[in-house]
Amino acid sequence: MLNKKQLDNPDGGFETEGPLICRASRRQLIMTIHTDIAGDFADFVSRARFEDIPEDAVEAAKKSILDTLGVVLAASGVEPAVRGLTKVAMESGGGTAESTILGFGGRAPAMMAAFANGAMAHCLDFDDHAPEGHHPSSSIVPAAFALAERVGGIPGREMITAVAAGQDLFLRLRRNVGWKQDWHLTTVLGVFSATASAGRILSLSKQQLANAFGIASMQSCGTMELAYGVGSDLRGMYAGFSSKGAVLAALLAERDISGIKTVFEGKAGIFNIYFDGRYDKEKMLVGLGNDYAGGSILYKPWPSCGASHPYIHATIELMKDHGLASEDLEQIRVHVGDFQNRLCLPLESRRKPATLADAKFSIPFCVAVAATRRQVSIADFTGERLTDPRVLATAQKVVPVLDERFDWKMKLPEGRVDILTRDGRAFCRTADDVPGGSDTPMTWDYIFDKFSDCASFSVAPPSREAIERVREMCRHLESLDDVTDVMRVLAGDAL
Structure with missing residues (x-):
């Protein structure tokens, strides 16, 4: 602008x-003479109809629901930090026990359940993401389900509509603002997309939705130091704050609390303050209500930062193709752009991460796991695996090489890996056809298997029957009369 x-x-x-x-x-x-774009977004969300959503966006919403529920369950049993957060959420509940806290069981007011489940949804960095990076559903799905349990009787078609609208809104915002890798886009923008989904579940009017967006701005925050720094548990739990903020905004708007009318485009609005006024309003609005962007959302094959995936893939393929073992390696050179380089520094800390969150955002550690085991799984980021001497020794061989070809300009960039062996051989590979990428998307069979694997890591794993039933319920969510049944099955309350 x-x-x-x-x-x-x-x-x-x-x-x-x-x-x-x-x-x-x-x-x-x-x-432009019309009102703040918040009014356009509110009109879109209030008018959205399941029948108008393209098939690929419907499928993406359903996949994202199952995928997100799965990674929440896994986080409950893998990430130690969530135990303290969940305990605080339960202790702070106070009011009506409305919504399920996954994994740990028990119920809390919707806002606190959204906080707990949202915090777990990104803990493993295994949740879905946009091709350009950043994560829509880890904020959207926990907020939508927390309120669906509070309200009751929300049919599957309405849940799909709410999630698809939130995902579309997230992508329209993400793709059309000028970003300098300073503000943390998922938390700055994600609270608005989650508010859209939460408001839809509550059947808010257009005016109430516009108010909700204004209220949600009070939770629009966070900087990229979450990714650049080391030693913090918050890097994995940030989505909980967006989910909680979205539920609070929707509930206040339902009570006709007025919000900021010019929240996005005002003199000190989101676009002008966070993005220096660099945004494309026309592109944000093109096809709004007809063209849903959610069909482009991607699902992860490995539980680590998406920027590490090209290096994981290239390393695994080089090790397999040339029959290499980690002991054969002299050096692994990872050609990194601007953002990826930050996931390599400080180098010694990244080679030997102190926390689960640090490990997932360390390219040297992730590459070392890939080179040592020829795979990367949830188990590789459990406590004892972080100190595996073979992995740590391999990580010492990983050397970042700055390469501006792989700078993060829009879509998540590719990467290149060079492997030098102790006997003088050299192999290189530029990552392409990375599993889970836009050209190699994950199928329902993969989402099913991923959900089952994630559920097995839960602090209280669901039964095999419950896992199979939830998979089928989400696959055919549009035929469900009440999405609360999904949570009841996962909580062991119904089979």
Whole structure:
């Protein structure tokens, strides 16, 4: 967006005085006279109909629901930090026991259940993501299900509509703002997409939804130091804050609490403050209500940061193709762009991560696991595996090489791995056809298997019968009369 003073200097810094101009291109400037885009988003969410959602977006919503529920269950048994958070959520509940806390069992008010389940949804960094990076569903699904349990009687078609609308909104925002790898986009933007889904579950009016977006801005926050720093448990649990904020915003809006009317486009709105006024409103609105972007969402084959996946894939393939063992290796060079390099520094800390969260966001450690075991699984990020001497020895051989070809400009970049052996051989591979990528998407069979595996790591694993039933319920969610049944089965309350 440009203002009037920028017409003669479109490359200048953003000023917030004067009427805003929507830029289709530098040569074509179109005045906008309608209200903040929050009103357009609210109108879209309130009018959305299951019948109008494209098949690929319906399938993505259902896959994301099952996928997210699975990784929540796995986190309950793998990530020690969630025990303290879940205990706080239960102790802080106070009110009506409305919604299920997965894995640990028990019920809490919807807002606190969303907090606990949302925190677990990203703990393993195994949740879905946009092709451009960042995670829509770890905030959306916990918020939507917490309120669905509070309300009761929400049919599967309505849950799909709520999730698909939230996913579409997330992608429209993510793809059309100018990002400098400073603010943490998933938490800055994710609270609004989760609020869209939460508001839809509550059947909020257009005006109430617009208010909810304004209220949700109070939880729109977070910087990329979550990824760049080491030693913090928050890197894995951030989605809980977005889920909780979304539920709170929707509930307050339901009580007709008014929100900020110009939350996105105002002088100090989200777009101007977080993104220096660099956003494309026209693209955000093109096809809104008809073209749902959720069909492009990707599902992870490995429980680690998506930026590590090209290196994991290239390493596994090189080790297999050339019959190598980790003991054969002299050095593993990972060609990294700007963002990936930050996941290699400080190098010694990344080679020997101190926490589960640090391990998942360490390219040297993930590559070492891939080279040592020729696979990467949930079990590789459990406590005892973090100190495996073979993996740690291999990690010492991983050396980052800056390569601007792999800078993160829009879609998650590829990467290159060079392996040098102790007997003088050299092998290299540029990652392509990475499993779970846009060209190699995951099928329902994979999502089923992933869910079953994740559920087995739960602090209280569901029975085989419950796992199979939930898989089928989510696969055919549109035929379900009440999505609460999914949570009841996972909690062991019904079979």
